[in-house]
Amino acid sequence: MPLTLDRAKPAVPFGGIYRLIDFALSNLANSGYRKIAVLTQYKSHSLDRHISMTWRMSRLLGNWVAPVPAQMRKGPHWFSGSADAIYQNLNLIHDEKPDYVIVFGSDHIYRMDPSQMVQAHIDSGAGVTVAGIRVPIDQATAFGVIEADATGLIKEFHEKPEHPSPTHDDPTSAFVSMGNYVFSADLLEEIISVDAENPDSRNDMGGDIIPGLVGRDEAYVYDFQSNDIPGQHERERGYWRDVGTVDAYYDANMDILEVDPIFSLYNDEWPIYTNQPPVPPAKFIFDEDGRRGMAINSIVSAGTIISGSSVHRSVISPNVRLHSYSSVEDSVIMHGVSVGRNAQIKRAILDKDVVVEPGAKIGFDAEHDAARFTVTDSGIIVVAKGEVVKAD
Secondary structure (H helix, E strand, O other): OOOOOOOOHHHOEEOOOEEOHHHHHHHHHHOOOOEEEEEEOOOOHHHHHHHHHHOOOOHHHOOEEEEEEOOOOOOOOOOOOHHHHHHOOHHHHHHHOOOEEEEEOOOEEEOOOHHHHHHHHHHHOOOEEEEEEEEEHHHHHHOEEEEEOOOOEEEEEEEOOOOOOOEOOEOOEEEEEEEEEEEEHHHHHHHHHHHHOOOOOOOOHHHHHHHHHHOOOOEEEEEHHHOOOOOOOHHHOOOEEEOOOHHHHHHHHHHOOOOOOOOOOOOOOOOOOOOOOOOOOOEEEOEEOOEEOEEEOOEEOOOOEEEOOEEEOOEEOOOOEEOOOOEEEOOEEOOOOEEOOOOEEEOEEEOOOOEEOOOOEEOOOHHHHHHHOEEOOOOOEEEOOOOEEOOO
């Protein structure tokens, strides 16, 4: 919040032109997996619209990406958890009759070739394979922590433990779940059907399904660090951001701005696909002292006009208007924002269609900002969609 006030999290814009869901879908499509059901529920209109406008596969080849709204197929209730969402849509699996089912979250920033994880799943004979990533052990308390032996068999799975266990080969790191799974289809149907009958279950993939399979010695971990991506520099190996908080979302946007980024959008061999509307190129105008249209160490999207204003280390989305003598620094500016003359913005996220009136300031008075906007633990100011920011 407030970025999810009017939209599901996978529909939150990222990196100027993308939506968070584009990363998971691009990974699947690039890997050759192109029969994809997107299970939606909460405030899904913008997500459904993005998928319908962007993710059109060739029906001639039997490919499809389909948003599937909650339909109450198993009774008069909406999805009660991620496992229940799959349980209520088992008909999709019955229709396709796959040997394996990939279950991926749709709100993470990363590149991954899922086919390598599927092959590891097949080779191990596992019932489920969990994508795991190594994180510093002092950060692992925010995730589901995996304890696995040298073969990859998961021995224990702990949800957000106070004292995480280290990996078998490195006492300074822990394996945490990325929320990505490969299931043998028959086992998936069996385990979620049993879970659906358990009144004490939260019907959650990470909280209930995976621990149940760990107890049966049917769960293996796949080390994401071993995943090879065509065209990716070695420094990007293992990059993954769980944007579960506004601070993490902000940091991920800043990651792509570096001169030598740890996550680059510019990989033609493993592209991130998205909708590209018919808007004109970005435009920079005026070249006078104090009134120079420029952007440094920034991403500037099509349709934007930087009119005698300065942008430093920021992500500027399409159709933004930055008027003369204004400045934007260390910020994420979403679609359709208008920044008036002499306005100043620093360390902020402005959601779509925000209007910053001439002379207004954001990010320069912590107490004043906290009274008007959402402010994160690290001091990032978030202005909700469509707000009008007045000058003091």
